[in-house]
Amino acid sequence: MKYVLSILLAAICWQLGMATNVQSRLFINRGQIEAIDSTQFAYLAFNNSSVFHRNNSLIRLQKGDSLIVKVINNDTVNHTFSCQGQLPITNALNPGDSATYRFYFNNAGLFIYSVSNPLMRYLGLGGMISVETKSHAHFFWNIKEHNKAWNDTIAKGYAVNWANYYPDFFLINGNSNPKINQDPVARVTAQVGDTIYICISNTGRSIHSLHLHGYHGTITYSSKFPSHQGREKDTFPLYPMESLIIRLIPDKPGKYPVHDHNLVAVTGGNYYPNGMFLTLLVQ
Amino acid sequence: MKKLITIGLLISTLTGSSQVNTFLIARNTGQYPLYNGDTIRVFGFTERLKDEVNIPGPTLYYNEGDSVTIDLWNVSQGAPHTIHLHGLDVDQANDGVPHLSFDVAHMDHGFYRFKAPHAGTYLYHCHVVSTLHVQAGMYGLIIIRPPNGSFNTWAGGHAYHSEQNWMTSEVDTNWHKDGVLNHNHNIGGGIMRVEIPEYRPQHFLVNGLSEQQLTDSSTALLSSVNEEVYLRIANIGYYGNTFHFPSSYHARIVSSDGRPLPQLERSDSLRVFPGERYGVLLKAISEFIDSVALDYFNLNTAAVVNTQWIPAQVAGFFSTPELETTPLSVYPNPATDDIRINTSDFKPSNWQLMNAQGRLYNVTVNAVADGIYELNLAELAPGLYYLNAIGRNQIKGAAIIKK
Numbered sequence: 001m002k003y004v005l006s007i008l009l010a011a012i013c014w015q016l017g018m019a020t021n022v023q024s025r026l027f028i029n030r031g032q033i034e035a036i037d038s039t040q041f042a043y044l045a046f047n048n049s050s051v052f053h054r055n056n057s058l059i060r061l062q063k064g065d066s067l068i069v070k071v072i073n074n075d076t077v078n079h080t081f082s083c084q085g086q087l088p089i090t091n092a093l094n095p096g097d098s099a100t101y102r103f104y105f106n107n108a109g110l111f112i113y114s115v116s117n118p119l120m121r122y123l124g125l126g127g128m129i130s131v132e133t134k135s136h137a138h139f140f141w142n143i144k145e146h147n148k149a150w151n152d153t154i155a156k157g158y159a160v161n162w163a164n165y166y167p168d169f170f171l172i173n174g175n176s177n178p179k180i181n182q183d184p185v186a187r188v189t190a191q192v193g194d195t196i197y198i199c200i201s202n203t204g205r206s207i208h209s210l211h212l213h214g215y216h217g218t219i220t221y222s223s224k225f226p227s228h229q230g231r232e233k234d235t236f237p238l239y240p241m242e243s244l245i246i247r248l249i250p251d252k253p254g255k256y257p258v259h260d261h262n263l264v265a266v267t268g269g270n271y272y273p274n275g276m277f278l279t280l281l282v283q
Numbered sequence: 284m285k286k287l288i289t290i291g292l293l294i295s296t297l298t299g300s301s302q303v304n305t306f307l308i309a310r311n312t313g314q315y316p317l318y319n320g321d322t323i324r325v326f327g328f329t330e331r332l333k334d335e336v337n338i339p340g341p342t343l344y345y346n347e348g349d350s351v352t353i354d355l356w357n358v359s360q361g362a363p364h365t366i367h368l369h370g371l372d373v374d375q376a377n378d379g380v381p382h383l384s385f386d387v388a389h390m391d392h393g394f395y396r397f398k399a400p401h402a403g404t405y406l407y408h409c410h411v412v413s414t415l416h417v418q419a420g421m422y423g424l425i426i427i428r429p430p431n432g433s434f435n436t437w438a439g440g441h442a443y444h445s446e447q448n449w450m451t452s453e454v455d456t457n458w459h460k461d462g463v464l465n466h467n468h469n470i471g472g473g474i475m476r477v478e479i480p481e482y483r484p485q486h487f488l489v490n491g492l493s494e495q496q497l498t499d500s501s502t503a504l505l506s507s508v509n510e511e512v513y514l515r516i517a518n519i520g521y522y523g524n525t526f527h528f529p530s531s532y533h534a535r536i537v538s539s540d541g542r543p544l545p546q547l548e549r550s551d552s553l554r555v556f557p558g559e560r561y562g563v564l565l566k567a568i569s570e571f572i573d574s575v576a577l578d579y580f581n582l583n584t585a586a587v588v589n590t591q592w593i594p595a596q597v598a599g600f601f602s603t604p605e606l607e608t609t610p611l612s613v614y615p616n617p618a619t620d621d622i623r624i625n626t627s628d629f630k631p632s633n634w635q636l637m638n639a640q641g642r643l644y645n646v647t648v649n650a651v652a653d654g655i656y657e658l659n660l661a662e663l664a665p666g667l668y669y670l671n672a673i674g675r676n677q678i679k680g681a682a683i684i685k686k
Contacts, residue, residue: 178474231545237554237559272475
């Protein structure tokens, strides 16, 4: 009953344009993930419980909301939480420690939360905060790439030479083709004529160039190039730590792939098509 | 019935649209020469069986509104192939992705049907094990002009006088070995195991050419003062590109991915990522000789790994027919010592030799026969030079590589 009342209150506040406080918990978890070739490698993720899961938690807010987030360091090393568009946090969290942060989001858009250490971010710690104004369907793609052996090397505390970085495993929301098509947050399912928003953040280290089959989409938000808003395109490059929102209004039914057009990124461990490749379903 | 046909023809005439049939042959056994004399095995598309496989494949031209049928005949003696119509937003059946539409087995035909959409620049490429087949050479440009076929960027868009196409890609020669190209394949697509080496390209191409080959007229940017040139750029490689245009071109970026940009962007540099296309208008108000620098950068490290220099020359004045620049016949090219120049159809009164930075050199050109001249390059440093033969009513030019 309490839960229902909270949802009702939030809905009323949203309808009235009133800001609400959104509470979230993020556990920094360490674990292993498996690639299509059955190799396993070290990985870190922000999860909403202390159980490791390969996908970072997604946080959704309405414009004007406050986010009250409790970060619990469930890992074995220190981490310093960070969030795009917010003042930097200087205090590190020791293993087992937790801290609560409050962030205000007065502008709509897509923001990456992470940690200040880029090596730990590379190991997987990077998620999305979506600050929305529209009630249309939204889909979310958190894209990353990894060199599997390097994940293990960095996780053990050894150095790598980034000048030689060559990733061999490519992910959307922690999964690759074909598993990614089972993720309802990622897989676009829509009807002809629907207006949908595809929210993409690149939390990896490489530049990715996502190509949409079947449709052109319109850029409604770019964290790096605000002047690109309004461009109608079928291929969308994303720099590391860049976020894009694309509006798509499908004009015909069908199953259409979307994939990185650096075609090395649609492979994984000598398997094809793997990596950053998923299929839109329009009915 | 007769009336219906007449009405149909009338509509077709009024809109300028028509039925266009294209025939392409998919091949697996091409041999492609690189700038350094090496030859690699390539896959590709040709229009006739007797044609050699070229990189890129034939450029396909249509007008907006055309009803197009592409007949793909696979004579690969191996893997199935498809045509993905990149950016044309065709329906699923014609999208060319094997497991979602169809693939074409050896000795089969496949038919792709679509209505040419917005005027703009598009790509076609094979989508069977696309990582390997695109690198192998199975790609080309599709150019769609406005419904009336005019030289406008799109219907009602910017008018231009001439156009140049640059399709960029890279070659890693290790990917062109039989052990990689003769990969596993299964009709109908689906996930499969294939050997994919690390991608470390050694060759960086524009229209399939690189280094001294870029002086070729299919790639070099040759125009006149006040001539509006529409440059269509497409990146089918796996690296990023940065183009640096000489400021004298006053470059204006007007379109991307087959659509006009909401705002024209004035910039002397442009980044183009894999799968993207851009349209750039170039217009010079004075003569110059320069080059467009094209950086290829690794998307994983952001490091520029190669720069190609595309010759760019503005000579003569557009719409002034008596002052016309045409290619000059020079051989051998590249050369180390003497070159011969054939000007049998006009008599030069003056000669001009410049390097890529515009430095002029004193040269002596000797007549050795009627219409045949000789120039010695032995004293020049290796590099790119531009030679102009200046006649009373004509200038003829050539880019020369000194080895």
